[in-house]
Amino acid sequence: MNRRVLRRWISNFMVGLMVVAVILAVLPLLFILFNLVLKGASSLSIDFFTKLPVPAGETGGGVAHAIVGTLLIVGLASLFGVPLGIGAGIYCAEYPGSRLTKVTRFVADVMNGTPSIVVGVFAWTWIVARQKHFSAVAGSAALAMLMIPMVMRTTEELIKLVPHSLREAGLALGYPRWRTSLSIILRTALPGIVTGSLLAVARIAGETAPLLFTALGSQYMNFNVNQPMAALPLVVFQYATGPYEEWHQLAWASALVLILVVFVLSVGARLATRRRFHA
Amino acid sequence: MTSPASPAVDRIAPAVTHRTLTGTSNAADRLFRVVLTLAASAIPVLLGFLVYELYMGSRLAMGQFGFNFITDSIWDPVAEKFGAFPLIFGTLLSSFLALLIAVPLSLGVAVYITEFAPKFLRQPVAFVIELLAAIPSVVYGLWGIFVLIPFLRKFIFPALRAVFGFLPFFQGPIYGPSMLAASIILAIMIMPFIMSVAREVLLAVPDSQREASLALGATRWEAVISAIIPYARSGIFGAIILGLGRALGETMAVTMLIGNRHEIAASLFAPGYTMAAVIANEFSEAATDMHFSALTYVAFVLFALTILVNAAARLLIWRVARGAAIGSKAV
Numbered sequence: 001m002n003r004r005v006l007r008r009w010i011s012n013f014m015v016g017l018m019v020v021a022v023i024l025a026v027l028p029l030l031f032i033l034f035n036l037v038l039k040g041a042s043s044l045s046i047d048f049f050t051k052l053p054v055p056a057g058e059t060g061g062g063v064a065h066a067i068v069g070t071l072l073i074v075g076l077a078s079l080f081g082v083p084l085g086i087g088a089g090i091y092c093a094e095y096p097g098s099r100l101t102k103v104t105r106f107v108a109d110v111m112n113g114t115p116s117i118v119v120g121v122f123a124w125t126w127i128v129a130r131q132k133h134f135s136a137v138a139g140s141a142a143l144a145m146l147m148i149p150m151v152m153r154t155t156e157e158l159i160k161l162v163p164h165s166l167r168e169a170g171l172a173l174g175y176p177r178w179r180t181s182l183s184i185i186l187r188t189a190l191p192g193i194v195t196g197s198l199l200a201v202a203r204i205a206g207e208t209a210p211l212l213f214t215a216l217g218s219q220y221m222n223f224n225v226n227q228p229m230a231a232l233p234l235v236v237f238q239y240a241t242g243p244y245e246e247w248h249q250l251a252w253a254s255a256l257v258l259i260l261v262v263f264v265l266s267v268g269a270r271l272a273t274r275r276r277f278h279a
Numbered sequence: 280m281t282s283p284a285s286p287a288v289d290r291i292a293p294a295v296t297h298r299t300l301t302g303t304s305n306a307a308d309r310l311f312r313v314v315l316t317l318a319a320s321a322i323p324v325l326l327g328f329l330v331y332e333l334y335m336g337s338r339l340a341m342g343q344f345g346f347n348f349i350t351d352s353i354w355d356p357v358a359e360k361f362g363a364f365p366l367i368f369g370t371l372l373s374s375f376l377a378l379l380i381a382v383p384l385s386l387g388v389a390v391y392i393t394e395f396a397p398k399f400l401r402q403p404v405a406f407v408i409e410l411l412a413a414i415p416s417v418v419y420g421l422w423g424i425f426v427l428i429p430f431l432r433k434f435i436f437p438a439l440r441a442v443f444g445f446l447p448f449f450q451g452p453i454y455g456p457s458m459l460a461a462s463i464i465l466a467i468m469i470m471p472f473i474m475s476v477a478r479e480v481l482l483a484v485p486d487s488q489r490e491a492s493l494a495l496g497a498t499r500w501e502a503v504i505s506a507i508i509p510y511a512r513s514g515i516f517g518a519i520i521l522g523l524g525r526a527l528g529e530t531m532a533v534t535m536l537i538g539n540r541h542e543i544a545a546s547l548f549a550p551g552y553t554m555a556a557v558i559a560n561e562f563s564e565a566a567t568d569m570h571f572s573a574l575t576y577v578a579f580v581l582f583a584l585t586i587l588v589n590a591a592a593r594l595l596i597w598r599v600a601r602g603a604a605i606g607s608k609a610v
Contacts, residue, residue: 001405011500015395020386025495026404027473028363029411032422039425089320095312107323113589114582115528117555118333121578124562125332145325152322178311205414207426208557211528233417237531240421248425266413 016121040256043249048257053219059246063254065221066230072223073215073231074205081144081204082151082197089155089193094181105156108149118144120210128214136222136229138216143207147200154196158189193274200270202262208233232258239258333582345405349578354541354557355566361573363580365543369551370581373458373524377465377548377549382519383468387483389477390503395487405478412471419537423464428455428536431463436548451546456538459547464532469522476521481507482512499521520592527585530555 051130052063088108092101117263128134163184168181186193211217216228217238240249340348344361351362392404436453443449484507492506493499508515538550539560554577565571 002514007501009499011498014500014503015391018387018391018395022391025384025388025470026407027605028427029471030420031426032411032414032467035426036418037423038604075307084318084321087315088322091319094315102317104319104322107326110586110589111326113524113528113585114346115330115530115555115585116580117528117530117558118582118585119329121562121575122332125336125575126328135421136443145329145430148322148325164404172308176305177308182312206413207415208415208417209559212559216563233531236417236421237535240417240424241535248399251421259414259418262413262415266410271362279510 006027028254039252043253066235069231070231076140077143081147085151089152093159094158112149117209133215134228136225139211142210143204158192195269202265333579339572340576361571366554369478370553376462381465393481416531420532423536447545458551461537474521476518534559539559
């Protein structure tokens with residue numbers, strides 16, 4: 001009898017500990033969001049989105065150049081990363097027995113575990129060191145390399161989910177293999193692939209480390225991807241570690257915008273697929 | 280244990296169509312395959328190129344310092360003397376401390392939301408965790424500088440020193456930016472990853488496992504510790520290793536919080552450095568070829584370290600999974 005009471009007490013105690021763990025783990029995370037909204041929202045204004053930075057010490061100014069920069073750098077990275085990742089994913093799903101599939105899968109896993117800063121160093125030695133100047137292209141190359149394995153794995157997984165009978169139906173109707181793959185298999189898997197790609201875009205949009213010595217950052221509005229370019233994550237880093245209070249305000253606001261972009265992309269991606277599946 | 284028939288059929292079916300198809304391929308099919316092959320082989324080629332570039336970039340430093348690079352502690356760009364031991368030590372220590380904090384907390388959360396939490400709470404909590412995993416590292420760094428460090432310096436660090444001050448780890452002056460602060464932000468960052476993977480693994484545990492254990496008279500906690508966690512252990516190891524991989528390569532938040540000093544201190548209140556942080560700080564300001572080369576060498580070592588950890592993890596998971604299979608057969 002005593003033992004049973006003791007065991008129940010231990011069980012309750014452990015559950016209590018878990019509740020403490022939930023509080024300890026979730027509190028800082030909620031605090032981050034709370035602080036971001038609180039400190040970031042107060043610095044948001046029209047100027048923030050439309051103006052360029054002002055000299056240190058002056059109030060006002062915005063980060064229009066970094067918003068444009070992030071769009072360009074991430075857009076360019078997706079232009080290379082998404083098709084390559086999807087192509088490789090289709091290959092791995094279509095030819096599961098081939099040796100290249102095994103190698104590519106293994107290498108994609110290795111790449112997924114490679115720290116982003118190492119990829120940044122690679123982009124530097126590959127592009128910046130050869131061109132002898134910093135450029136947005138080098139940053140995009142690093143980001144593309146980070147997104148390829150993510151896009152590839154989702155594509156492969158989703159194509160594998162398409163029922164085999166669909167492929168057989170296509171082939172039985174006389175479609176050649178490429179048309180079966182593209183207009184039946186890929187089309188069926190497309191909503192999921194779009195979601196996966198958007199999630200990959202959301203993840204690289206916040207990457208800072210690979211841009212530090214590739215895109216470098218800039219104080220000016222710049223549309224030339226062969227030149228150094230500002231990006232929102234770089235602005236957060238530079239302003240947060242700088243000495244001025246105005247900079248810190250801008251850092252909070254930029255972080256809020258960055259996180260909104262990331263959240264909208266990831267929530268939007270999930271909602272898009274969910275609606276498709278329900279319809 | 281016999282496997283059900285349908286998966287075997289599924290496994291055979293594509294192979295058959297594959298063979299018949301390659302037999303009847305036309306020009307367009309061949310082009311299709313060539314394009315896909317190019318995309319698929321681009322990935323190994325890129326990684327091979329990365330290894331080659333890192334090796335070429337660090338050759339100068341490798342020739343000069345060899346393996347002493349890993350064991351030497353002096354980092355002096357002016358005298359062109361480079362030793363990465365404090366960096367490697369800092370990377371390993373900060374990741375280890377982060378795991379020490381994050382693993383019990385995130386496993387607790389994962390078990391709670393899969394086994395104990397009210398049903399209506401489970402989905403929203405899982406969603407919030409997914410979102411938190413998407414927060415960029417630099418945002419954690421920003422929050423760390425302006426919210427976490429002042430809080431730690433004011434409340435947590437003095438309390439730790441008062442209680443555990445007899446240990447060498449909790450002695451000395453409190454700066455703020457420190458090994459401990461970096462480890463705590465790392466722990467906060469990797470928790471969502473560990474939680475979400477551990478949660479999925481626990482959800483995959485069949486209900487019969489829970490029911491059997493409860494039917495034998497186990498309390499709910501005993502069911503967790505004796506039936507559910509052992510069943511899920513290889514997946515849980517995987518979750519932890521995933522967190523470790525993130526922690527080792529994490530750059531921005533650590534750079535912003537660790538204090539960036541090339542030395543090994545006994546006290547966790549003292550600043551330190553990690554491999555990723557030194558690359559982030561010094562790469563764009565390096566002036567000499569040797570400095571660039573030494574930093575590339577650091578990147579090479581970091582790359583090798585993450586590969587080693589991932590390989591070890593796979594081996595471990597494989598071993599543990601095999602162990603579980605043997606165990607279930609015995610039952």
